[in-house]
Amino acid sequence: xxxxxxxxxxxxxxxxxxxxxxxxxxxxxxxxxxxxxxxxxxxxxxxxxxxxxxxxxxxxxxxxxxxxxxxxxxxxxxxxxxxxxxxxxxxxxxxxxxxxxxxxxxxxxxxxxxxxxxxxxxxxxxxxxxxxxxxxxxxxxxxxxxxxxxxxxxxxxxxxxxxxxxxxxxxxxxxxxxxxxxxxxxxxxxxxxxxxxxxxxxxxxxxxxxxxxxxxxxxxxxxxxxxxxxxxxxxxxxxxxxxxxxxxxxxxxxxxxxxxxxxxxxxxxxxxxxxxxxxxxxxxxxxxxxxxxxxxxxxxxxxxxxxxxxxxxxxxxxxxxxxxxxxxxxxxxxxxxxxxxxxxxxxxxxxxxxxxxxxxxxxxxxxxxxxxxxxxxxxxxxxxxxxxxxxxxxxxxxxxxxxxxxxxxxxxxxxxxxxxxxx
Ligand SMILES: Cc1cc2nc3c(=O)[nH]c(=O)nc-3n(C[C@H](O)[C@H](O)[C@H](O)COP(=O)(O)O)c2cc1C
Numbered sequence: 001x002x003x004x005x006x007x008x009x010x011x012x013x014x015x016x017x018x019x020x021x022x023x024x025x026x027x028x029x030x031x032x033x034x035x036x037x038x039x040x041x042x043x044x045x046x047x048x049x050x051x052x053x054x055x056x057x058x059x060x061x062x063x064x065x066x067x068x069x070x071x072x073x074x075x076x077x078x079x080x081x082x083x084x085x086x087x088x089x090x091x092x093x094x095x096x097x098x099x100x101x102x103x104x105x106x107x108x109x110x111x112x113x114x115x116x117x118x119x120x121x122x123x124x125x126x127x128x129x130x131x132x133x134x135x136x137x138x139x140x141x142x143x144x145x146x147x148x149x150x151x152x153x154x155x156x157x158x159x160x161x162x163x164x165x166x167x168x169x170x171x172x173x174x175x176x177x178x179x180x181x182x183x184x185x186x187x188x189x190x191x192x193x194x195x196x197x198x199x200x201x202x203x204x205x206x207x208x209x210x211x212x213x214x215x216x217x218x219x220x221x222x223x224x225x226x227x228x229x230x231x232x233x234x235x236x237x238x239x240x241x242x243x244x245x246x247x248x249x250x251x252x253x254x255x256x257x258x259x260x261x262x263x264x265x266x267x268x269x270x271x272x273x274x275x276x277x278x279x280x281x282x283x284x285x286x287x288x289x290x291x292x293x294x295x296x297x298x299x300x301x302x303x304x305x306x307x308x309x310x311x312x313x314x315x316x317x318x319x320x321x322x323x324x325x326x327x328x329x330x331x332x333x334x335x336x337x338x339x340x341x342x343x344x345x346x347x348x349x350x351x352x353x354x355x356x357x358x359x360x361x362x363x364x365x366x367x368x369x370x371x372x373x374x375x376x377x378x379x380x381x382x383x384x385x386x387x388x389x390x391x392x393x394x395x396x397x398x399x400x401x402x403x404x405x406x407x408x409x410x411x412x413x414x415x416x417x418x419x420x421x422x423x
Pocket of ligand 1: 101107108109305308309
């Protein structure tokens with residue numbers, strides 16, 4: 001990345017950090033009545049309803065990372081897959097308000113990530129570019145026709161920064177990147193269940209925008225634009241994907257008719273990070289510990305996933321389960337193939353933070369490589385590898401010096417006491 005662009009990203013990172021004495025710039029107060037629309041419609045685009053059945057409902061959670069037969073790319077299987085990664089999974093209602101929740105978490109439940117699908121030679125679907133409409137679990141046909149296309153299915157993702165900026169101001173770009181990372185994790189789980197091996201394509205931002213029709217400026221005139229993020233090939237295919245469609249249809253719906261603020265730094269940092277992602281990479285880069293008792297179905301876990309909240313201060317999670325959860329965060333390439341625990345050799349890194357639990361430092365966040373901390377576009381894709389949580393008793397711990405550990409604990413306590421959660 002060019003030096004000036006790096007400088008601009010680092011400057012954004014610094015100014016959009018909360019600090020002990022100030023929050024990053026944001027709107028301050030919120031008019032909840034004027035919240036942007038939760039879903040983007042493509043007006044006048046043909047809608048194709050997707051089958052809702054989960055076709056992989058029998059697979060237990062513990063078998064998620066095992067090899068499963070690759071299911072054919074057809075509409076029932078794609079419908080099942082999309083439900084499990086970006087679909088709606090629940091509705092909540094409180095005090096007259098009603099809102100939906102999805103298979104993946106999202107900062108503020110604002111869901112800035114839009115899903116696109118490019119299909120060529122998919123049984124039951126005309127070749128074309130489609131927008132996935134989460135609300136109706138349907139595809140909206142955006143483009144079709146033209147020359148013959150290489151077969152395959154590609155997923156594209158874009159972010160609508162304004163969804164997050166409406167609530168979080170200048171921090172919106174960060175949240176969009178984090179949400180993108182969560183979506184990719186959800187894709188990896190859902191794809192594994194269907195026996196697919198998704199792979200991030202090494203396309204630059206302009207190419208992605210072109211493939212998804214996000215560069216058609218006239219179509220986005222007067223509405224919130226979408227930032228191109230990534231394209232994934234669902235199955236091993238060429239890097240060449242269909243992009244020259246003959247017909248285009250649909251107009252993007254406006255999400256917020258009365259935006260009250262402007263945060264120009266978001267466009268600046270987005271611009272500075274455009275370019276090539278670090279490298280083409282398999283998305284299924286995870287491993288699930290297998291030693292679960294009371295194993296439950298993976299699809300059930302995914303469809304019932306919820307962020308923890310409203311802690312009652314009394315319920316207790318057994319430490320063994322908590323440790324298993326942490327172990328599940330370790331990326332596959334840092335795990336020992338034999339014992340499944342963190343590989344030796346990756347521990348020799350510097351400590352960033354240590355939490356003291358039960359009289360010993362049992363959670364530590366090391367940096368695998370110092371450069372992992374550089375802020376890069378698409379870093380969310382790699383973040384599990386950058387900050388693995390080490391929580392494995394067989395590890396030859398490099399105990400941080402006692403006084404340093406105390407200092408870390410102190411910092412954490414100060415943060416807890418002084419900084420109320422801004423969300
Ligand atoms: C990047 C990110 C940051 C989040 N930050 C907070 C937070 O500060 N406080 C909180 O209660 N929830 C936080 N959440 C959880 C979201 O509020 C939650 O995912 C969302 O409301 C949807 O609920 P669900 O995860 O149960 O589907 C965060 C989620 C993400 C992905």
